[in-house]
Amino acid sequence: MIEIRNVYKSFGSTEVLKDVSLTVPPSRTTVVIGPSGSGKSTLLRCCNCLETADRGEIRINHRTIISDGKPLPDKELNALRAETGMVFQSFNLFPHMTTVENVMRAPVVVRGMAKAEARELAMELLRKVGLGDKADVYPSTLSGGQKQRAAIARALAMKPKVMLFDEPTSALDPELVGEVLQVMKTLAEEGMTMMVVTHEMGFAREVADTVVVMADGRIVESGPPEQIFTNPTQERTRGFLRALVDGHLAGARPQPVADDPLDALPGNH
């Protein structure tokens, strides 16, 4: 469970988050959408103190990770981060380790797990994300989609109770997006608590329990996906969704916009 209460964050004189409050209930998936620069990635990164929120409070599984600019002491922070999986846009796999070493390293170093046991766990997770045959190769030989699936396995190896996804498919070739989303969908169905920052509206529609729309450092609107996508109450949300559809159509064949412009989006069934 993630509880974000009245969080503010500035970079220099730029206010990136302004009084943001949000709760991700246990075993639910919250998808955060919004234009770039809206602060959604910063909000996510504040949840495990990769960025320091200046004011307000963030609690992970009922433990305060940061309160009014003061993060937990290092030791406890490390322990809480270990239970909070993070998946990055740019994968950030460790290039000097094989895929299986990437996955098993943190359990060995942080939890003191025996190597044999950690390897077994890592292999199990790699098979789960469909990379059982890639265990002993270096990340440089993997495709983007494979890299991101390996990164998800790496995060899962710490047996996190919460998973944070920071635009996990934004750096991928379009044809590789599906395989990563599939893994995330499976996780959500297994009851993982997830907070996902993404531009994949199809995923948001299909998997999210709650969709949160951010703009200019604030939460504009939030609700179940049906409401956000078919009946948004805020002009800001409508504007963002319209721009998104226009962007998609600009790259596709020209065709008249449907009554519900979102029908034109891929992944909309």
Added chain:
Amino acid sequence: MTLDFAPVWGGLPELLKGTVVTIEVTAAAFLLSAVLGLLVGIIRLNPARRVLYGIASAYVAFIRGTPLLVQLFLLFFGLPQFGILLPAMLCGVIGLGIYSGSYVSEVVRGAIQSIDRGQMEAARSLGMSYREAMWEVVLPQAFRRMLPPLGNETIALIKNSALVSLLTIDDVMREGQRIISTSFRALEVYIAVALIYFVLTNAATWILRQLEKRMTVERG
């Protein structure tokens, strides 16, 4: 003018003994500079730790801003005024190590800073402490990038070690001078000494290049 290398052949045992001393001094100074360079390089990553950062920065500024020969003389001739009388060999190793360490620290710092920030973030997000993340994730990658500039440093260290002959250490330089003082064959002996340094520096370069190659192959 005729070249007469007979004194070189005659003095070969001494020259080789001196070469061994040069290798010993250089190797010990290299170890010291590696440890010092790693520590200072990491400390200088973070200006927020003010005292440590200040000390480390002052060290780099002073050592890089003054001649090695003066530093060696400070240790060897200056410290005795405080009653600190270190053996010549120790002065040589410490002086060279401290000098080279200041340059190595910059190599270390640059290599670490060149590693993508996401690597540290990913390691920390998995629950590793700063130290664990540095040791497990950042340094192994940075080390590979340190190797080429470290090769330059090692060459400089080997060549600079000739200065310790002025601290009465019997390295290859001083053994050469000793042969000249009896044979008066400066040209021939210095050619021989130069050749010995040439072999040493190139051997060091070769070893580092092998290391570099192996690390590249290992990682596909």
